[in-house]
Amino acid sequence: MKTDTRCSLRGTKGFAFYLKALLCCGSAMCFTGRSEAMIVSAGGQIISGNARDSADSSGHSIRDFFREKENQRDGKKWVRNSKGEWVRSEYVHVLGQRTEDPAEEVSGIKADYLNKSYDLGPLGEMQSQKTPFSMMTTTHDVIENQQLRDMTQATQYDPSVRWVQNDMGSSHLVDRGYTSSSLNNSRVDGLNASIQGSYTTEAFDHVSVLNGMAGALYGSEDPAGMLNMVLKRPTENPFFNFNFAYDSNGSPLESLDTSFGKGPVKVRFNYMNQTGQLYTSNSDQWRNLYAGDIDIQLTKHTKLELDASQYNSDLHGLPGQFDWDTLKVGKDGQGIPGAWMGMPPAFDASKAGYGQQNSYAAQSNALGVMKLKHEFSRHLRLDLGGLFQSGTRRTAWATDYICEGKSDTHNGCYLPGVNTADGGFDPNYISQNVAYNARGNVNDLTISNRAYLNGEFKIGPIVHHFNVGSNGYSDTGYSPYGGNSDDKSASTWPYGKNNNVTYPWDQPYNVPGSPQIIMKPAGFRKSNFTQQQDIMFGDNFDIGRQLTVMTELSWTWIHTQSFNTGGMGGMSMYKKGGGSLPETVQSAQVNGAFEPSVALTWHPTNRFSAYFNWGQDTTSAGFAPKDGVSNPNQNLGFLSSTQYEGGMKYLYRDRFLVVLDGFGMSRPYVYQAPYSQAMVKNGKQNDSGVEFQVSGALTREISMFGGVTWINPILRNTGSAETSGKYIVGIPKWNADFLMDWHPSFLHGWSFNTNVHYSGRRAGDIWNHSYSPEYTTLDLGVRYQTRLADHLVVLRGNVDNVTKTNYWSEISPSSSAGAGNPKANYGSPTNSGMLGAPQTWHITASVYF
Template sequence: MKIQTNTPYIARRATGMTVLALAVASVFLPAHAEDKAAVLEAVDVVATGAPAYKTETANIGPLGEKSVLDTPYAINVIPAELLENQQLKSVREAFRYMPSVQGENIRPQTRGLQAGVVQNTRIDGMNIAATTDYPIEQFDRIEVLNGLAGALYGPASPAGTFNYVLKRPTETPLRRFSVGYASQGSGSVTADISDRFGEDKRFGFRVNLLDEGGESYVDRSKLDRKLASLAFDVQLTSDTKLETNVSRYHYTSKGLPGTFELGTGVVYPTAPDPKRVGYGQPFAGDDNVTETYSARIKHRLNQNWNLTAGILKQSSDRASTVPTNTLTNNAGAYSVKVATTTFSLDEILSYTLALNGRVNAAGMTHDVVVSTTGFEWDRYTPYTTGAITLGTSNLNNPTVFNQPGNIPNFKNRYKAQTTRQQAITVGDTIGFNEQWSAGLFLSQSWIDQYGSNPNGTVAPAKSYNDGGLSSNATISYKPQKNMTVYASYADSLQQGDTSGAITLAPYRSKQWELGYKLAYEKLNFGAALFQIERPFAFAPAGGVFAVQGDQRNRGLELTANGALTRDLTLYAGLTYLDPRLLNTASATPTNKQIMGLPRIAGNILLDYRIAAVPGLAVNLNVSHLGSREGNSANTYKVDGYTVADLGARYSTLLMGRPTTWRIAINNVTDERYWANITPSGQNGYTGTGAGTGTLGAPRTIRATMQMDF
């Protein structure tokens, strides 16, 4: 393992960021005595008990904040404390802790189905782009609802709903700063500052700042992350609250391994060493700027009725030159191209409006919701597109190429596509008694898509106007107050797939789910059996892209999270998945497993507080993925992997300030593995059966020192 520091560079980062952060905080320093006592009390809690990692509620779109135990859906929540203790840097890294979710280096997915670009992913319940990186530093928690949710959120792939919850102003003053180091020479400085002011502290703010940069785990690579985020709240009246947010995130990653594709007759080899220079190119990668603005107003009409409205505007500006290495034979030869065909700008305006209330009638309760949600999404593509060939190379002796002079100007672009989507939802959850309840939700949706040519004319093959109804019915039974058994059926529209110049009309997915939840005071358990069916679109060799088959995914999900003992915390999950193609027009993939999806996926995080040394804790995280089919004909498998991460933290007082030191060694055995094998098409088969592979990261070290002022 190579560990290389770049002390002057890290020092410059720390100095500049610290000056900026202290300037923001200085208005509120020094802390009041009672505030300091509160922080010291928090440190004492860390020293005397393990973290909980157990979340009682989650935001279920138009239903609002609901009890996870009482909600008839499979829901995973990664809380802030876990995100912080594991030193995670992006939302994609958080997905590895949920075995039903895959999301590293690909669009996120649950239950073996990949999300749409916008339809499945949200910040505070409003649609955003899934195709850019999001820093974990601005989020309080990550919520995932597995499977279909079209009756609640509108048309979407049955890939699940991913909701990122922004940090909000704290009730007591917060002035938290940290400096960090990561292999092999990357330094970071962060600040998290919050306070309230004004009469009755009706105004509140929270600022999150991040500056990270240096070399990543490959020589001559570059990682640069800069975030400025502000959350500002106003308590307009005792019943009305306005929440606003603004953020800008600049993410640059160059020189890391590119993606690997396969030529005809070629299979995925044993995963090579991701640290080798040449699997990526020093000039190639991502340079993304994401700006997000949002506002929500929450109004309590009375003790039973609430109104919530929100609007979000996002610009995701991307200059993507990630290299594609196409393996041309089984001896390791490959050709290298720089991909420049990606849409370079996504502009999204999304919104939500929900009225929730409870009515008591005829001895029953009715939790009623009427809501609308939707978005307008514009996509821009450069006038000059197409892959640029760099040359040929070999896995045993990878080549570093010079930067070509014909990389296009990504900002010289035109509006290539506009999508408008809206859904109106009505629903009622009926409580018959303390044990039995049932829910019914209906959503009428409209989808409009307009494609344009570079000269501004309409592209009819990429345009359509359609709509339809999505539904969800549930029934729940509580044998005891801390148990829920539920069954549900859902069907949902999803936007049609696109291949080349052909865009298909929307089609319908269906899901059946049977679940069980058990909640103790400090520990939660969950289990869910499911089956998802949807039409399957592909183009057989020499054929036309169309719906020509069915996809059926069956599976079982098991989860457990919370405190096993006073000193030991668990956050774990296990998923079994059987994803198959049925009734396809081509005989090759019929009744075959979908390539790239493992039968077994599991993750277990154990966090142990060492009682003999107050403030000291250690953790172990183990991720396992079973073998995966390497092609659509299922003629060979790609090896699975088991990756272990080790970590430790120590909380104490330094110069009278609460301070936490953290260190983590990720992939401690330096396992070489294919992190993802994904089909070339979102549906999983394009007639060629080829896919795209991405390498997992090698052994890396992360360390931070966090101090509260």
């Protein structure tokens, strides 16, 4: 039925109402503008759109029309259809507009993978097709349907993103070949938060990554993208969701997600608990989360958002870090020139023994967030926010050193009676050590802030979208005193000589009875401090309807301090409660570092845009290491980065977004000089590449998410002819990930999904003499939704790495690109790697009330 606006009865009363209705409403519906209503017959036919103020198409008089709707027979309401026949109605006079079922919104059954808009910090929300940057958002529906457990998993669909794990539980983001810092490149609800902590998906709604440089928008950062994890918020209508899941090999999970509240106060609460065995028989995990989110509508235009959460995780027995030298080692203990070792094959991570039960990563992450949002008018808005984070990490990880041959007697590669030949990975042995020392215990306290004011005004034909604001953080790191209160001596380990156990590559040895213990330091002391504050100003102005120019300017103030770090393993030997306060050995600061960014966007239609951006960024280069260099603890100053990027975006039928862009980036490189052995800043890392991304519904029954990236990451001017002009270790030239969800209507609730990930070969050492092979993994999943007693029930099952592919998920060098002649010594393996997860499976049953 169509509405004839010429026959509107809005504002008409009394006899004039009936007369106008009789004269002009015989063939169209008339609305008074009062309450919407709908009457549907038992056969599904819409009888009228408003029970009081409309007439149907049969031409009945208004008096008869109302009599038919109010007539009751046998205690039930009846209406006439267009033929004048009495039919029983299913719905009569439904007041108000139909509201969305909150269960459908939070369950993921819609498979809504479209990147609709992005949060650009001081600029606020911007439509994705008009954003002059390369960005990808893993939506809540992707997280639900793929049964993702950790927020690092949620970024796997962005082909420009990788992760580097320094040890069990400590990770850094790698975007477009550049490695992030621990704080500058990660946010929670737009506020600086440590990326080294662990975050579970149950607390978050979605995660976005801005690829490349964004210092003018967010302040000083490495050119390694911006990760923003967005917390869940209370829903308009209450709901209750309970989930029971089970992960391989035997790890049950229980969680609940609920939203409730009435009027101006609404609450969201999440709980999760998981314990049991992971994918190796000697592994174990325990995780739990408590998270609360409160929205308080203080006034019509003022809203207060409060969030608090506590997440704990404890992992034991997973494969540790693998180390290997680049050169074969001779009897003199030096690398044999030209005798390159090559890349070792990736091992089967499902086998027990590459990690031990007494190797662990225990973390605790307490988080508090407050945001105040106020609208002065439709054209002026204020956003204030603050974050508090307290994180602890306790780690003792297994290091698996790949022996270099029968003559290799260092790092535990002792093989009495068989040490007869030099070099090579034959007879293929691994020496394992579980290290317990102070470096594995870290406490961090982070406090971050933001204040943004943005709005719009018009001067002549130009519309200005201005913003002014500030954000920043202070971070304090605490390291343990010299010893651990319950440290174990070497003689107590059942490993044998020097705490090591040696075994063949494909036969890892699981030490029986190794205890699950976590070392507790005697105490902690302040070891480092960083304070950063940024001020930004920008104008995003429209010239006509097709051209937008964005200018963002940022100034950064940074103050860093590194305190006395004498003692074992680079940690303080000051005793708890005794001695003088630690002395500051190094400090550095920068005042008003300038970070500009300019972007031009052409959008001839609402669905298509082409853009170009340029920007510069500044970040701290840190301090030289304490050991192994000729300038220990020296302040290395700051690094300035530059980016050029251009691309096109097209939104197909308002449901499927396609993005194609190219970029070029450059940043100074810090390395150890080959002759002076000093850490210096000299040389460049130049990365260029092309990105292709898709998100959304290709058809009504097929949703897609993912993309492909080609990147050319090159080191130049390193000071060594052997390393200059070489590829960055661990970064593939080709990387792709595509997720597809098929939910055909004719299967009545059944859906299927598949995810294919491809990674090209990667340089295995800084001299590019070895490469890891390319690999492909396949994930498959199924989903079924139905209703029981009018409650939504969703069943999910996923199998990851269906083909059981063995691969190195990470490769990184521990030697400097300026090292010159690579004569590896016994104590410093040249390269390290982490194994990718083997075949795993997950099942989840969810019910919604």
